[in-house]
Amino acid sequence: MERTNHMEYMEGMEQISSRIMEQTLEAMEAYDYNDFTNEDVRCALEKENLSPRDFGALLSPAAAPFLEEMAKRAQLETRKHFGNSVYLFTPLYISNYCENYCVYCGFNCHNQIRRAKLDMQGIEREMEAIAKTGLEEILILTGESRGMSDVTYIGEACKIAKKYFKMVGLEVYPMNVEEYEYLHQCGADFVTVFQETYNSDKYETLHLSGHKRVFPYRINAQERALMGGMRGVAFAALLGLDDFRKDAFATGIHAYLIQKKYPHAEISFSCPRLRPIINNDKINPKDVHEKELLQVMCAYRIFMPFAGMTISTRERAGFRDNVIGLAATKISAGVSTGIGGHMEEGEQGDDQFEIADNRNVDEVVAAIKEKGLQPVMNDYVFV
Amino acid sequence: MKQDKLVIGGHEFESRFILGSGKYNVELIDAAVKHAGAQMITLALRRANSEGEGNILDYIPEGVTLLPNTSGARNAEEAVRIARLAREIGCGDFVKVEVIRDSKYLLPDNSETIKATEILAKEGFIVMPYMYPDLNVARDLVNVGASAVMPLAAPIGSNKGLVTKEFIKILIEEIDLPVIVDAGIGRPSQACEVMEMGAAAVMANTAIATAGDIVAMAGAFKSAIEAGRSAYLSGLGRVLSSGSAASSPLTGFLQE
Numbered sequence: 078m079e080r081t082n083h084m085e086y087m088e089g090m091e092q093i094s095s096r097i098m099e100q101t102l103e104a105m106e107a108y109d110y111n112d113f114t115n116e117d118v119r120c121a122l123e124k125e126n127l128s129p130r131d132f133g134a135l136l137s138p139a140a141a142p143f144l145e146e147m148a149k150r151a152q153l154e155t156r157k158h159f160g161n162s163v164y165l166f167t168p169l170y171i172s173n174y175c176e177n178y179c180v181y182c183g184f185n186c187h188n189q190i191r192r193a194k195l196d197m198q199g200i201e202r203e204m205e206a207i208a209k210t211g212l213e214e215i216l217i218l219t220g221e222s223r224g225m226s227d228v229t230y231i232g233e234a235c236k237i238a239k240k241y242f243k244m245v246g247l248e249v250y251p252m253n254v255e256e257y258e259y260l261h262q263c264g265a266d267f268v269t270v271f272q273e274t275y276n277s278d279k280y281e282t283l284h285l286s287g288h289k290r291v292f293p294y295r296i297n298a299q300e301r302a303l304m305g306g307m308r309g310v311a312f313a314a315l316l317g318l319d320d321f322r323k324d325a326f327a328t329g330i331h332a333y334l335i336q337k338k339y340p341h342a343e344i345s346f347s348c349p350r351l352r353p354i355i356n357n358d359k360i361n362p363k364d365v366h367e368k369e370l371l372q373v374m375c376a377y378r379i380f381m382p383f384a385g386m387t388i389s390t391r392e393r394a395g396f397r398d399n400v401i402g403l404a405a406t407k408i409s410a411g412v413s414t415g416i417g418g419h420m421e422e423g424e425q426g427d428d429q430f431e432i433a434d435n436r437n438v439d440e441v442v443a444a445i446k447e448k449g450l451q452p453v454m455n456d457y458v459f460v
Numbered sequence: 461m462k463q464d465k466l467v468i469g470g471h472e473f474e475s476r477f478i479l480g481s482g483k484y485n486v487e488l489i490d491a492a493v494k495h496a497g498a499q500m501i502t503l504a505l506r507r508a509n510s511e512g513e514g515n516i517l518d519y520i521p522e523g524v525t526l527l528p529n530t531s532g533a534r535n536a537e538e539a540v541r542i543a544r545l546a547r548e549i550g551c552g553d554f555v556k557v558e559v560i561r562d563s564k565y566l567l568p569d570n571s572e573t574i575k576a577t578e579i580l581a582k583e584g585f586i587v588m589p590y591m592y593p594d595l596n597v598a599r600d601l602v603n604v605g606a607s608a609v610m611p612l613a614a615p616i617g618s619n620k621g622l623v624t625k626e627f628i629k630i631l632i633e634e635i636d637l638p639v640i641v642d643a644g645i646g647r648p649s650q651a652c653e654v655m656e657m658g659a660a661a662v663m664a665n666t667a668i669a670t671a672g673d674i675v676a677m678a679g680a681f682k683s684a685i686e687a688g689r690s691a692y693l694s695g696l697g698r699v700l701s702s703g704s705a706a707s708s709p710l711t712g713f714l715q716e
Contacts, residue, residue: 156483156670157617157666157670158617159483160483160484160666160669161483161485161669162483308534336563340563341560343563344563381564383563449485451484454511454515455506456504456506457506457532458506458532458545460532460533460537460541460542
């Protein structure tokens with residue numbers, strides 16, 4: 078298969094004038110995590126406001142012996158900014174058709190899985206079932222197929238979501254400013270885009286075809302979303318795809334630069350690690366252990382104490398329950414990563430990845446309370 | 461002796477402690493209000509905008525005046541919309557205008573705050589704007605119909621204390637409305653100091669929410685605020701310099 082130039086925009090992709098990608102990549106390029114000493118880590122932990130270099134120190138191997146101190150500081154910051162609130166949500170996969178060939182993903186277009194797309198009645202039934210569990214925030218996801226799940230289809234899903242939920246987020250393919258504007262009008266206010274890896278050479282070898290192959294279009298998605306009027310954006314690298322320290326550093330710097338340019342934007346982080354997928358035994362999250370994952374989460378928290386942070390069902394219940402209130406502020410519950418998983422008939426389309434925490438909403442609420450924290454279904458108003 | 465009452469928009473309050481309701485378990489709100497002796501409690505409309513778990517409104521004791529805030533508003537227009545929504549869901553006519561377009565420090569946008577205050581005051585709200593302590597802005601807020609001004613002592617949630625002390629003193633001196641110090645007060649002694657300076661009331665949330673014993677800390681703030689108010693009303697004593705007065709007075713040269 079002939080591979081296209083992944084740094085070149087495809088037809089129809091909007092180019093905005095921004096230096097954020099360049100600045101992020103330059104910072105990542107210059108980041109040498111072996112350059113830091115214990116003293117650098119101590120200094121970083123003593124500061125009230127951390128510089129990007131301090132953030133780099135906290136992500137470095139030199140910070141490993143300071144994980145307990147980092148956790149303490151992270152918990153303090155989390156409490157200061159979020160008190161003991163823990164927000165709940167669930168993702169809803171409405172379509173798993175995908176036009177991208179990403180070698181690590183269960184939805185990729187060459188993977189032989191059951192494909193499905195919910196029609197509007199199906200979406201409504203799923204949402205109704207989810208709303209009954211008490212949740213008030215939903216994250217709508219699709220595979221990345223403009224053909225099978227176009228912007229209007231996503232927009233209609235947002236309008237239905239508005240009826241059942243207070244807060245609607247999107248995790249769909251990157252789009253142009255006016256498309257984000259349209260979806261904002263339909264009721265969505267938050268956009269999550271995983272960059273997967275910030276190493277463009279590695280990115281090129283993992284995303285072999287499809288729109289997602291275009292690295293710069295993806296990296297500028299958060300900025301276009303904010304230009305389109307979205308209130309908040311979320312950032313993530315899929316830790317374990319490439320050098321996780323560099324990817325985590327770039328993720329933080331990307332968010333930092335966006336916040337500097339758009340001070341009103343609500344920033345948040347997701348912290349996914351690779352999970353096993355159907356038909357690919359080679360993938361497992363062996364590179365990033367829980368210790369490293371927690372180090373990354375604490376570093377994000379201490380660097381940007383005001384940012385939201387979501388902990389995914391990719392992690393086991395015991396890990397998730399202990400990082401809420403410590404670094405994470407938001408947790409999903411009652412999760413299905415397949416299509417139609419909330420309806421009585423069961424799934425029509427296969428899962429994107431295996432989850433490690435199958436607990437329903439009541440069980441997660443109980444676990445939050447058990448920790449002396451406050452489950453909050455909604456802290457948001459659409460204006 | 462005339463009773464010492466806090467008057468905001470024609471409503472009288474005996475307590476000068478406005479308690480926040482965020483960042484701690486909703487089950488503790490009732491006890492915190494009681495120990496604080498608070499008659500007014502702030503709540504984020506966005507937290508009340510919920511049907512389920514953790515809707516603040518379900519936990520606020522009867523008889524306490526609600527002061528919904530417009531947090532989440534990034535400009536005047538959004539603040540106005542949130543205030544109207546608060547009124548619609550039965551939060552009353554009081555509103556604390558908060559316009560913030562800075563997710564890092566959460567500093568208020570004074571100019572948008574003036575715009576929102578003007579619109580809401582005309583709609584009959586009792587508007588208490590959260591502001592950066594700037595005398596000109598405070599005067600504008602008075603002119604557009606605010607019922608109190610709420611200058612920040614330090615950034616929200618920072619517990620840093622009276623960082624803007626000198627500017628708040630100026631507001632207390634010059635502004636005829638109640639000056640209610642909001643945000644940044646980290647400990648009871650700071651609340652006491654604010655009251656000694658002549659502030660009309662203190663609003664605190666994070667300092668209580670992050671205390672080891674939330675309910676007991678609410679009580680500690682109550683005592684400090686009352687002590688500060690009594691000191692203010694008593695007229696603080698002069699700070700006496702050490703040593704006795706000079707034996708030859710400086711004005712001794714004056715002839716009859």
